[in-house]
Amino acid sequence: xxxxxxxxxxxxxxxxxxxxxxxxxxxxxxxxxxxxxxxxxxxxxxxxxxxxxxxxxxxxxxxxxxxxxxxxxxxxxxxxxxxxxxxxxxxxxxxxxxxxxxxxxxxxxxxxxxxxxxxxxxxxxxxxxxxxxxxxxxxxxxxxxxxxxxxxxxxxxxxxxxxxxxxxxxxxxx
Numbered sequence: 001x002x003x004x005x006x007x008x009x010x011x012x013x014x015x016x017x018x019x020x021x022x023x024x025x026x027x028x029x030x031x032x033x034x035x036x037x038x039x040x041x042x043x044x045x046x047x048x049x050x051x052x053x054x055x056x057x058x059x060x061x062x063x064x065x066x067x068x069x070x071x072x073x074x075x076x077x078x079x080x081x082x083x084x085x086x087x088x089x090x091x092x093x094x095x096x097x098x099x100x101x102x103x104x105x106x107x108x109x110x111x112x113x114x115x116x117x118x119x120x121x122x123x124x125x126x127x128x129x130x131x132x133x134x135x136x137x138x139x140x141x142x143x144x145x146x147x148x149x150x151x152x153x154x155x156x157x158x159x160x161x162x163x164x165x166x167x168x169x170x171x172x173x174x
Contacts, residue, residue, distance in 0.1 A: 001110070002030050002154050010109035011062025018059055018111055023051050025058030028111035031135075031150035035114060037163035038127075038134040047126055049118050053146065057115035060108040065101070072097040099143065107139070107149045119146040133159045 004017060005028065019032035027035055042050040052058050056068070073084065073091035083090035086102045093099055100106070107113035114136075119127070124145055127136065135152040138145065156164075 001112070002028060005110055005112075008110075009062075010104045010106070011060065011065055013059065013111055021052070021058060024055040025052045025114070026055075026111060027058050027114070028150070030152075030154070030156065031112050031114075033164060034135040034150050034152075034157065034160050037160045038131060038136060040163060041130060041134070041159075042123070042126055045126055045130075047123055050123065051117055053115045053117045057146075058108065058113070059111040060106065062103055062109060065103040065106055065109055069100050069103055072100050099140075112151075113139070113147060113149040115144075115146045116148060117146070133157060135160060 005013075008014070008017065013028070017028055018026040019029050020026055021032060021035060026032075039050050056064055060068070069086065069091070072094055073086075074094055075089060075091060077083070077090070078092040078095075081092045083092050084102050085091070101108070103109070108115075116123070116127070127148065128138070131137070131148060135150050135157040136148045137151045139147050139149050
């Protein structure tokens with residue numbers, strides 16, 4: 001985790017720890033650089049759409065995480081569904097909903113995760129092959145192939161440094 005997040009409450013990042021993304025959303029500055037770098041590499045590889053699903057699929061405030069969590073989970077038990085504990089209560093994922101982390105525990109609450117749109121086919125293959133060289137890791141596979149997080153902490157991957165210096169990598173996995 002980046003050092004400047006050590007004393008920050010998840011979901012309550014100050015504005016100076018968030019960077020606007022194109023086409024939308026916000027991330028921690030290190031994750032934003034890595035996102036911009038891998039996005040440029042995706043476009044260079046011929047991938048035409050490479051973006052978050054929505055603005056809420058990057059940094060999430062604690063209020064937005066709570067709203068999403070409560071919309072997807074219910075207190076009424078569902079047979080065969082393992083609950084998630086939030087505020088000392090068991091919550092059960094409603095059928096047909098994608099899982100969501102308990103508020104305050106998501107990497108989205110730290111500005112270090114992106115849920116990518118169109119994460120299948122060539123885009124998914126590209127991210128599996130190239131994403132790690134830019135600091136991105138698939139967190140919950142196979143359940144959430146769209147959910148990637150920035151893992152290097154304060155160590156900027158060489159591919160991101162090259163992007164920031166305006167140098168194209170020698171190969172997509174450089």
